[in-house]
Amino acid sequence: MMDAPIIDPLQGVFPEIIEEYLESGIMKCIAFNRRGTLLAAGCADGTCIIWDFGTRGIAREFKDDDSVASITSVCWSKYGHRILVSAADKSLSLWDVVRGEKITRITLQQTPLQARLYPRSTTPSICLVCPLSSAPMIVDLETGSMTVLPVLPTEGGNGVAPPSKNKFSDGSAPFTPTSACFNKYGDLVYVGNSKGEILIVDHRSVQVRGIVLVPGNAVIKNIVFSRNGQYLLINSTDRTIRIYENLLPVNNALTGLDEATNDLNDLEGVEKLKAVGALCLTLFREFQDSVTRVHWKAPCFSGDGEWVVGGSANKGEHKIYIWDRAGHLVKILEGPKEAIVDLAWHPVNPVVVSVSLSGLVYIWAKDFTENWSAFAPDFKELEENEEYVEREDEFDLNPEIEKVKGSDVNEDEDVDIDGLENDSTFSDSDLSGDEICFLPADPIPDAPEQQDKCVGSSSKLGESNQSGSPLSVEAGQNGQVNHESSPFEGEDTGTTGLKRRRKPSEKVLEQQAEKVKKPPQKMKQSGKPQN
Template sequence: EESLQRGKATCVAFNRRGTLLAAGTSGGRIVIWDFDTRSVAREFVPTAPMPGGDDGTTDDDPHGVAILSVAWSRDGRKVVSAAADGAIVVWDVAESDDVFRATFDAPLHRVAFDPTNASVALVCPSHDGPMTFVLGRGRKKTYLPQMPGGVEAASLVCRIPGRGLDENAASRAPAYAIYSKSARHVFVANNRGVITVVETATMDIVQALKVPDATVVKRIELSKDGLKLLVTSNARALNSYDVAEPDASSPSKGQMSHTAGVLRASTTYLNATHRSQWAAAAYTSDGAYVVGASAGSSHELHVWETNSGALVRILQGGADTKGITQIAPHPLRSLVVAVGANGTLYVWSKSYVENWSAFDPEFHEVKENEVYVEREDEFDLIADEVRDEIENGGKRATDRAAIAPAEAEAEADPKPKEEEGVAGDKEPTLAPPTTT
């Protein structure tokens, strides 16, 4: 459809309604796009540092390097950003001001707000294990436990207490983590191709599964309704899983869901003729399609049907486009924003064909311009009365309407009024006198 560029973009995120698009840049700025008008609404630039915390985090100038992740709070009032130098900054969108800062010892490749609590963030350092981090006083860090050792089975449903595991070597390994829609679980994908399902209330491991043919999981994405999980790894296929979280209002349903597991293997998406790896993938807003970006320098988007897994279309960018690093689907509309390797944001949307014959059956669409020869008086400005007079032999329409009843009465009764015994309306005449 079009492209957006303001600096070199590295990551993007839509707000909940899709009206604003936050883009992190390689220069450390946060650009807020008004997506309806395609104009820049805000631009956040780091200012003076704030006091540090007591947990080892500091508050140096946070964003002198590239922004690696941005995320919105549920109410759309705050944006959190993570940078390659380990800095986290929370921005107030309306006031264009930073309200919180902290800096870790390692680069942060992902950050996200807790869907139910904007004062807690999920942080994924590149040289440490994922953790929950309190954005406020105390700055408490809680590491998410990961399954120790390998997982041979496709899926292992269990309950392993998280205490004691959150500080071991496995839990301190780098991983990619996201919240479930209800924030009752966290899905942690590590560099061994294992996804661990952690219960946030107890920090217990409730399930672990091995992604087929994968040794490294690059990204995991949830559908908008939170019922499907899409895994991008170094395998030749994209793997999807059905998410079946237990119902908190029904203990029996919760027990059944834990027995069957929170994640269940679903559809696999691939291109049989072009079996390359994938750089990023995501569900569309309605969940009907899966959009995947092929790894490499080519700008290609593959579109599959979610249920059948059939490849329906391959979208290719122009000659000046580069590879894709991230895909962000619009939360309400049928379009996606692809972050190009060259820092340009490419907007891909559905192509609509106008059918004017649906409004006017006599409408005829021409493929190319045609010379139309009009009649001599076709476009003359003539009053309706004059046009009717010309078309009816010089008689005005009003005169014909007035004469028509009189002519009809005369044809029905041809006798003159004098023969009816009444002189009618004429006065009597006197004969002239005669002379004798």
């Protein structure tokens, strides 16, 4: 609850300030790759930009000449080889990230608000699409086939929506925009409809296998799974974010669903679907602002699933709320007076990235304070004075010193330097050798106008040197070149045969002045005749 006391922020590391912002066109949506090393952003002009999140530079730009419409969503494949882009011109484009080439492009009958690739395959061609005003569908990008998923249960329990008089040409009934998502391994699709129901759908057989009733019966706007697949987030129009715990096995969800269905053979129809749904999901926590009753925008989980983040949907404010799974509010981030369009939490680090209405991407990070103090290893820095209590044997000649505990590491065991240790952040697998984490950035040459300016400035510099500027070369009394009039030494000025000299230090100037004041010593003449 929003009126609950804010817990101690020292219990976790959370973003605090805007560390940096990214600017390139008008960006509308963002998505991290699996490791958080690359950030994809879709722009209003139809361009998809890949940012190197480490250097904050642009690594790739995907531009479809056939599409200039605004991008509505971007989605990475599991290991980053492909990226799916949906646009407002009803198109879906699949890109090869490394080569920067477009693999395929298809056009739908409705504008896709969101598109997600099948999570199990490394190079998928199957995706889940949520159109603007029709039911979600499974689209095969290779063949172009489309399978409309049900959004309403029937009394017969076959999962096919009842016939309607007003239908689109693809046979789907008109509904308000509905949200849907794959589970962790893509066995099932969870669909949120306009009646406040979560439908568990087997997308292969196109059947509703379970129904979960959401309190309030409000329209479900967002539905997102946590990375580990154990929790499901629901954002409804009743201004409440709800967290459900997944009771099905994460790895074999469809098998667990079949077992739950077999145990309920005495029930039929919708009652059986509701009973199965109760065995699949259970309400875990609710988040809402009981004071301002704000709507939420783009809520999501943190990378480890321990925190929930949501943006305010009010116009003219850039507020981000962070809760723990227990329901305590831990942080409120306030940015510029611009509405939030999209939001994402970094998969590994405590970093939040938000997109503003103006098209800028803000990076929120922890405000770390550097401490350059150097202490002995056994020295403890105190923030305030404390009364010191000495030990009983502290000043004895032979104090009893605690023995150092022996290490449990077997020193005779061979050290594995070839294997990779599983990363606890990623619950499904370790680092893949085929995974794309970084992309080589292409150097951007200077504009021709800037190059002309540089050439013009160097030519003017040479002319000024010929006219007797402070950088010009003067002839000395002995016919030697005198460089003392130049304030720089040893630097190339860009002109032929002329170098800038660095200005001598004060000590060198003093030594030169002493040599001038001191008369030269005469050589004593010897009696020997000179040659």
